[in-house]
Amino acid sequence: MSRLLHLNAFLMSVGHHEAAWRLPETDPYADLDVEHFKNLARIAERGKLDSVFLADGPVLWDQVGRRPSGALEPTVLLTALAGATTRIGLIATASTTYNEPYNLARRFASLDIVSGGRAGWNIVTTAGLDAARNFNLDHLPAHKERYERAAEFVDVSLKLWDSWGDDAVLADKENGVWGDDSKIYPPAHEGRFYKVAGALNVPRSAQGHPVLVQAGSSENGRDFAARYAEAVFTAHQTLADAQEFYADLKRRTAAYGRDPEHLKILPGIVPVIGSSPAEARAKAAELDALIKPEYALPQLAGLLGVSVDDLLLDRPLPADLPAEDVLEGARSRRTLVVNLGRRENLTVREIIARLGGGRGHLTFAGTAGQVADAIQEWFEAGAADGFNIMPPVLPSSLTDFVDQVVPILQGRGLFRTEYAGRTLREHYGLPRPANRNAVLV
């Protein structure tokens, strides 16, 4: 079979565009409406997409004046979506810096079982002082340390997910032996950050364990992805940048002794779809005109490590900005924003409009055919294994994508017309991992 695209629906509130809530069509309370998200998941499943994906941080992200700010906890929300769908994958973001491995591994394992093997975990280390201050800390842990902790967290999680042999349950009523205690493998983990002695109270799932997803593109993030990730969400504004990233990450993955095919690279794209190119551009412009830049200014200043007074709305970025490697925040996002501003000589106001549409991801306004062309181009040019679709307005932009772009991609033989498997791992073409303990025995 020829290589097929992988497509996720990245669901965020009432859309990725920060002004989406102001459109007449939008329900401004839908950020907290589980029926809104069930509807979105069903639309995505109708389009045979690989998964729905939720970003997350344990913090009130913004001023609530700016946009809908409610964020239902993702493992809870995806469990609700599991009950409203039957095939589509369910990927939730969760932090390794602000969780305990036993609790988080168990919650994802539970979601994985409840959904019949459709769970994925987007592993993040959580940038931002505001989050740190919700968890007993006065400062953000250093970037490098956050990634070291993340690596150990994932190691422990894998041990926990393998703590039941696939054949541990006997259900022998006659002899009164439900499980085989010799097939239980307590992690007995003692590391730099974590000590976890006992086995999980949840066994392996239909797909073995949740798919590991990662989204950081810094040096630390790329190394982490190459070691652990089975899918990577990334942000690029140009084909050349995406190709560099793709080649680099596949190379690093192979260097860890892994099959590069077992890591899927999925850039984000914000598709604004119109019946003509002009209509699409007008839609995008209508949205951008609804942005209030005063909300975004402090956030941009924080990302760049400067004060708000250093940024003037109708001037380009200051020439003198702190270097990436002195920042402890979201490094790759900062570099992307600076490069975007410099390359296109944008004013601060224009940068804010671009970020308001997709937070650094590629915004593409055009017809359904043009969106399909762009996707195909990157897919065939060694820049992507598929895309993380970021609808600017929800539900309408997701409906547009599923009803207009997906059939074109299917017609070109680039995307599935029916699910071949039942688990997220099967959708991504990833093998079910063997239990490491059973292999050792």
Added chain:
Amino acid sequence: MSRLLHLNAFLMSVGHHEAAWRLPETDPYADLDVEHFKNLARIAERGKLDSVFLADGPVLWDQVGRRPSGALEPTVLLTALAGATTRIGLIATASTTYNEPYNLARRFASLDIVSGGRAGWNIVTTAGLDAARNFNLDHLPAHKERYERAAEFVDVSLKLWDSWGDDAVLADKENGVWGDDSKIYPPAHEGRFYKVAGALNVPRSAQGHPVLVQAGSSENGRDFAARYAEAVFTAHQTLADAQEFYADLKRRTAAYGRDPEHLKILPGIVPVIGSSPAEARAKAAELDALIKPEYALPQLAGLLGVSVDDLLLDRPLPADLPAEDVLEGARSRRTLVVNLGRRENLTVREIIARLGGGRGHLTFAGTAGQVADAIQEWFEAGAADGFNIMPPVLPSSLTDFVDQVVPILQGRGLFRTEYAGRTLREHYGLPRPANRNAVLV
């Protein structure tokens, strides 16, 4: 309206009796089957019960040989049940010792919103060294310190649940102002155990915040319940013990300046229902005969703080046992077991059979009418505001209770025939709490 009973369905795996899984009727894999739990929740809702309730601990509780050992994480499982029901309350157990307030308060708030205001949190401090060793610890934190931490944890959670004013969302599209930032109240909490600076990213729910439930009956536990709890799950073997507890806890609640009516006391009962008293007793005996005492012995020894060699199956408990106040584990459970053994002069084997049926809760074998009589007696004798129904075999014992006992209680005017409200707080007759921040302003 006259005083009405409150009845919860305490759901555990394939039933509370440890040998339930060995019956021919039982699906021994149902501990991990979300459809099994959806079916149970629907049966309980058909019976107009106040809630379904899940116990929990972050640990593999037992040898897997003994009985079905899978335990889906309760907030995940209850979210799945929320989607399968419309009215019944959903109460999950979670530990204050092994969670972070921001994460847990948010997860319960999310469940509360997804379910339309039906969530409750059973607050536990988690006894047992095995759990401690899954969370970086080599020893169990002291009983008193666990409760001090729990109190601060709940204080922080209440601040987080009140961090959005009820009128914080404006959804003003015209002016581009989604929320009123002056109605956001960050906790800025700095206590002995926790520092939590920022507001939650989830607003208040239909019932304000999840109902607070508590289950410890030690001195520390009673004091905690009187301060915070809106419902208490408790275990008593005799009417006199239950009356003492009931009177004491209502008195303590009043002493904290609270309305004692706003704390519901619900003892556990394991109803084994037969068409005749003899049939019920035979059912109970059939179950008890399937228990394998060798599994329970180490657990009983651990509870009592003695070694396995100190317990002989066909002898009474040793005369010389460690006192309650030197143990750091589940104190009230230990006292109950010792009193039960001494009062009825039971052998260790007989104690194990009693605990195998209901882990210290009252097992009652009889006809539906006799079960209804027992419930009515305790309810009217100042021993209970209702009961936590612990079906020994699931689903059949729950079906028996709902189809046979509930109609009798309804016929006597002791239990609702239809839900009057939509939230758990309404089912329990508890007022929606005002936002403390809004009150202060």
